[in-house]
Amino acid sequence: MANIAKKITTVFFYLLFFLTPLVFFPKTSELFEFNKMVLTYAFTVLIIGTWLVRMVIEKRFIFRKTLLDLPLLMFLASQVLSTIFSIDTRTSLFGYYSRFHGGLASSISYALLYWAYVSNLGKVETKNVLKILFSSAIIVSLWAIFEHFGRSLSCFIMPEFRTFDVSCWVQDVQNRVFATLGQPNWLAAWVTTLIPLTWAFALNSKWKMENGKSKVKNLNFLLWVSLSCVFFTTLLFTKSRSGIFGFVISALIFWLTTGSLWIKGRLKIFNLLYAFLIFNFSFLILSALFGTPWTRGLNQIINSDSSPVTSHQSQVTSSGPALEVGGTESGKIRNIVWRGAIEIWKHYPILGTGVETFAFSYYNFRPQEHNLVSEWDYLYNKAHNEYLNFAATTGTLGLTSYLILIICSLYLFTRNVYSVIISKSYKTPTTKLTQLTIYSVNYLNIALMSGFISILVTNFFGFSVVVVALQFFLYPAFASSLAEQRKESKEHSYELKKLTSLQIFLFIFVLCSMSYVLFAIGKYWYADYLFAQGKFRGDEGNNIASRELLSRAVEVSPKEAIFWDELAQTSATIAVTLQEAGENETALRLSQSAVAESNAAVSLSPANVNIKRNRASMFIKLSVFNPEYLINAKNSLLEASKLAPTEAKIFYNLSITYLRTGDYDNAIKVMKETVAMKPNYYDAHYALSLMYIDVDEKENAKNHLEYILTNINKDDVNARRELEELEI
CATH class of the missing domain: 1.25.40.10 (Tetratricopeptide repeat domain)
Structure with a gap:
């Protein structure tokens, strides 16, 4: 039974890495990140649950100590403290609503996944996980490539469209693809972490070590080259400058480190140079063919009507800030937002304003120059620099613990590579199999390190999302498992015998706890679904149906401020409509409900500037019932102006x-x-x-x-x- 529990844990990890990049659902408030985050929560519960079941069955505490245990605990402690003293506790727990990733709950989830991985999965499972990641990435990449040529599978899947084109997207998805990840820079950051792994597998497959000589295996090598080219093409189609910069840095790290490994191993450097040239000439050809954010492709050059398109330009109306969907002033905007983040850090130097509260605190320290850029009235809920985001929202304590976690992760990668390079088995392998395994593990360790460093680069110019965060926390876990020389414990002959009463009790307790938490996660998802459908009905003009759905949403999740805020707006709209129709008594009752609902929203999230703005709008609507409501509107805007003085x-x-x-x-x-x-x-x-x-x-x-x-x-x-x- 213990072996079954371990296998189930492994399968859940396989499913986590395969499904998370692919999952999205068009009927929730946010199509991509919300569903990926909820799926991650669910798999975390299932993985931790089966891990605990294994402990119960084996009657022992199963936990593998690693270098990152203390840094992870320090990081989590900083997040907990920042959440306790947050200006908006709910946001700090679950992340800013519409972003979701980054809250305390997600950090705990990633840390638990790390510990569960290193304690349950070994070298063989890790290689399987990487191949499963590739299978998911192939689907995502082909999805993106089809988008570039005007054929979005997303539009075909969505029931309200069912068209194999790009008509379902407001964004110019042909110009900058995002597939199932939701935003071009997010896709670029994720696929960049995977490209070095294709090089590692290619090097493993090209040469079979025999008597210290390499035997070429061209077919497998070419398959990995092809896969690398598919991923690189996807990266080009995102037109993400930060993604390409991350790719360049990761490539330098991989090839220089691998070269030093070959030199120390006294291998023929020509063989490595051959592989290096194959990959990089392929990338140069693709760059020339399709263009980069800075250069035109051959198809644009041939077409006289084409014009160069930069990574921050869009051919259609964008639906978000320039730093995310493209714009002409992205560098200037980024500089302004970063200055605002630094000001927040200066005023809240120890614990920040609270995990993931940048959307609220930035208003208070927003440089006045932000009013002069083209995206002056967009909400910025991230600092667009992961490090400054941590500084602003979790203070020096949070930033320091995050940097310590990064440094220790880098040390883990380099130690694994270095320890093998200086080992006796590396210099004088006893068998052909040992020699092949040494090189295989080293390439993968170097690739994991390179991919991890690419995250550090892309995070400098943006922020992490669910799939990238999974790589950030679990790439070190992969490296730990690859370097582990674990002797698997023998299967206990008594495993199928009767469990003791205590084991049965603990087994049932774990299952019940899993069921309860999964039910809570399901409620969290369902509340958002109701909220999204309520907003959709309101946009259609069906305010009665909208209010019914929103009322159900607040019943399922009564602590969500934006649910109450949206409900208040809808109630006010219905009240005014009824008043115009002469149904004064019902209209008055609904107007009073709107005020009560708005009060609930403000009390749940007092630092939320947009809720105060919406509250003022509601009072202006309701002034047809009582002109005194205009005074309330004025007071709400005065409060908002204190929180957002620029x-x-x-x-x-x-x-x-x-x-x-x-x-x-x-x-x-x-x-x-x-x-x-x-x-x-x-x-x-x-x-x-x-x-x-x-x-x-x-x-x-x-x-x-x-x-x-x-x-x-x-x-x-x-x-x-x-x-x-x-x-x-």
Whole structure:
């Protein structure tokens, strides 16, 4: 039975690595990361559960000590402390809603998976895991390549489309592919970790060591070269500069380290050079054919109508920040966001503002220059630098523990390679099989180290996601298992005999605990499904059905602030509609419900600027019932402005709210602050000019109208009309 439990644990790991990159579901609030995170949680429970069952059956504590045990515990301790003192505990526990990965729960999950892996899987299973990763990556890569040529399997799978094209995507997926990972940079970061492994397997397959000489095995070698080319083509089609930079660094690490291994092993360096040239000439040909983020491909050169497309350009309207979906000012935006992250770190130097709370804390320290970039009104929920993100949200303690974990992981990789290089068996292998195994393990260790370093590079220019985090935490586990010289314990002859009463009790307890946690994870997923469907119905205009679904969502998950916020908005919309239809009593009751629901949202997430913004919008809607609600709207925006003192749009809305209450003095004062924050803000200049006209300050009105025509839009019809009517 113990052996069965171990095999089941191994199978769960196989499924985790195969399914996680592939899974997505179009009817949840976030198609990709949410479902991957939930799947990871579920497999963590199943893996830990079967691991515990094995311990119960074998009557012993099964835990393999490794170099990373203490660094992992230090890292988790920093995350726990940061969560305890977080400005938003719920977000710190489960991650920012729409990102999900990165919260305390995910960190605990990854750490448990690491310990479960090194304690249950050995060298043979690790090689199988890598091959399973390849099988999943082949599917993802082909998916991406089809997207580049205008054929998205995602669109074919989605029931509401069922078309084998790219019409289901708002993003220009042909220009920058993302397959089943959701974003080009995420796909690039993930596939870059896998490419060095294809080199390792290729080197293992090309030469069969016989009497110290190498015998060429071309067919297997060419298969691995082909696979590497498929992955590299996928990387090119993402047009991710950070991904390609990570690839270059990982390639340098792999080939230089492998070269030193060959020199120390006194092998013919020509053979390695041959492999190096095969791979890299293939990559150069692919780069010339399809282009890079900096160069045009042959197909673009041949087509006279083509123009170079950079990695941060999109041919259609984007649905997110430039740092994620592409834009013309990505370098400038990144610099601004990084400065904001550093300011957060300065003000919260020890534990930060709380795990994954960057979306809330950044508003408070957002540089005013952010108002001048093209994506000035997007929400930035990450620092777009994993290290600064840790510094801002978990402070010096969190960043230090994270860096220690990285350093110890790198030491683990290098120690494994170095220990084999200096070992006696490396210098004078006793058998052909031993010699072949030594080289095989070394190539894989070097490849794992190279892939791990690529993550460090891509994380510097972005942030980690579920599939990349799995590689970050489990590549060291792979290396530990490959280097392990474990003697498998003999199977106990009494395993099939009756279990003791205590074993039966513990067995049932573990199964019940697994079932409970899996049920909780299922509820978490189902609540999001209801929330997403409720929002969808609201977007369709079916607010009654929307409110019913959202009400069920808050029943299933009453601690989720954004559920309450969305419910409040929907209730307010229905209330206004009913009031216009003359159903005053029901409308009044729903308006009161909307206020109560908004109160719940604010109490659950008091640092959430967007909830306060939405609350103000709700009060403005409800002012048809009671003009005093405009005062509530003003107060909500005042609170939001304190949390986001450089957010021009909040100040604009606050000014308009003052105007609604008839307070021209404060309306003009706040709108002047708004245009000072964002001089190119057309709406603010135009609104301010109209306010000046209303208070008969025509000269000031003229100045702002002329500013619009001179600096923002020389052909603006409204500004010209108002100037003509002023007759100054």
